[in-house]
Amino acid sequence: MQLRLNSGWLALVFLAGVFSLLYLWFTLFPGRAVPEAGYYFSAEQVNQGRQYNMSLRLVYICSFLVEVSFLLWLVLSSRVVDLARWVQRATGDSYWGGLLLFFLIIWLSLQFLSVPFNLYSGYFLQHQWGFSTQTFGAWWVDYFKSAGLGLFLSIVGVVLLFWAINRWPGTWWLACAAFVSLWFVIQTFFWPVVIAPLFNRFTPSKDPAVLSMVHELSEKARLPVSQVLIMDASRRTTKANAYFAGLGRTKRIVLYDTLLADYPLDEVKAVVAHEMAHWNRGHIIRGLALGILGNFFLWGILFVLLRSSVTQFTRYPPHVLALILLFFLLASFAGTPLQNYFSRGMEVEADQVAVSLTGDVPAALRLQVDLAARNLSDVAPSAFMHWFSYSHPSALNRIKLIQHAGDDSLSSNLSR
Ligand SMILES: [Zn+2]
DSSP states (O other): OOOOHHHHHHHHHHHHHHHHHHHHHHHHOOOOOTTTHHHSSSSSHHHHHOOOOOOHHHHHHHHHHHHHHHHHHHHHHHHHHHHHHHHHHHHOOOOOHHHHHHHHHHHHHHHHHHHHHHHHIOOOOOOOTTTTTTHHHHHHHHHHHHHHHHHHHHHHHHHHHHHHHHHOOOTHHHHHHHHHHHHHHHHHHHHHIHHHHOOOOOOOOHHHHHHHHHHHHHHHHTTOOEEEEEOOGGGGGGGGOOOEOOOOOOOOEEEEHHHHHHHHHHHHHHHHHHHHHHHHHHHHHHHHHHHHHHHHHHHHHHHHHHHHHOSSSSOOOOTHHHHHHHHHHHHHHHHHHHHHHHHHHHHHHHHHHHHHHHHHHHHHHHHHHHHHHTTTTSSSOHHHHHHHHHHHHHHHHHHHHHHHHHHHHHHHHHOO
């Protein structure tokens, strides 16, 4: 059975193609940095951030294009049918055996194609720019751990998907969207206590200065923050960061040990306030709700596209998997700007709430300048790059927004 790519598929390929060409163009030719960047950053900082990010972006887009090209070639040539026939014979015509062997071959091929890119951006570039504290061996241990985890979860996903297709030929996409939504919720709850500890050690902060600062903020924000954990990020990188994760009892604020070691306490306070603001405004739940909505939408599109490309409606042959993988690769790339649009909105809100919690605009501004300079952010990206790939507003935009939020809270205090 040959797979057909009709106009729906062509539209998706076209959209991803246009986005990748623009991405490539604005990576290679980002234009001049806006002069305002010079108010907060030296020309060297701006240039270094641009160069470092140019390398990362080139690797990312090349890796994406290689993977898409491979899957497109597989789907459009008759190779995929030959491969499906071969795995069926090799597994003695077992439907599930053939399916799993087919998936394993495609998965291994994709890993093989993408590992040089991951190695370059995750290890060599990080060493070249002085960020990585990891040995070559430690990098591979990380890689095999996350690849193994990914493989295990994907196999469970593939089995459930094909089982659902066979069980509910007309409505499997709803079942799949429901499964994945449930998985999002489970994963959000368990990720901080099950997955994150596989890669890092988390210890509750014992520093009295940090504890009293967190206590003061949590009173102000009216949040019962029981867990502020320090993560041993320094085992991999010198970059600093922090995040907020979990649901219900697994909710926690995580600070990188590099943040505590290299940043003054008032800047750390600005970070904690930002994370509490996410918490306070229910951003995890909002993110989850948006993810679930997007997920139903994606499965619906996949269902329509498969109906037009595959002639039989149940017991899909294994090679349909290649088409499904191609769909998710293209759709997640084409959906990146939408996802980042929502994320930036929440980040802006968190920055604003954080300033009103600390009342310390200068520290919030210094934090943005220090983070961008030390982590080598591209502080003034092209408008396209900002729209497409920034999950947080650029450092320059954040600085402007924080100043604005500071002015607003000052004027509301004066008028009170
Ligand atoms: Zn944030």
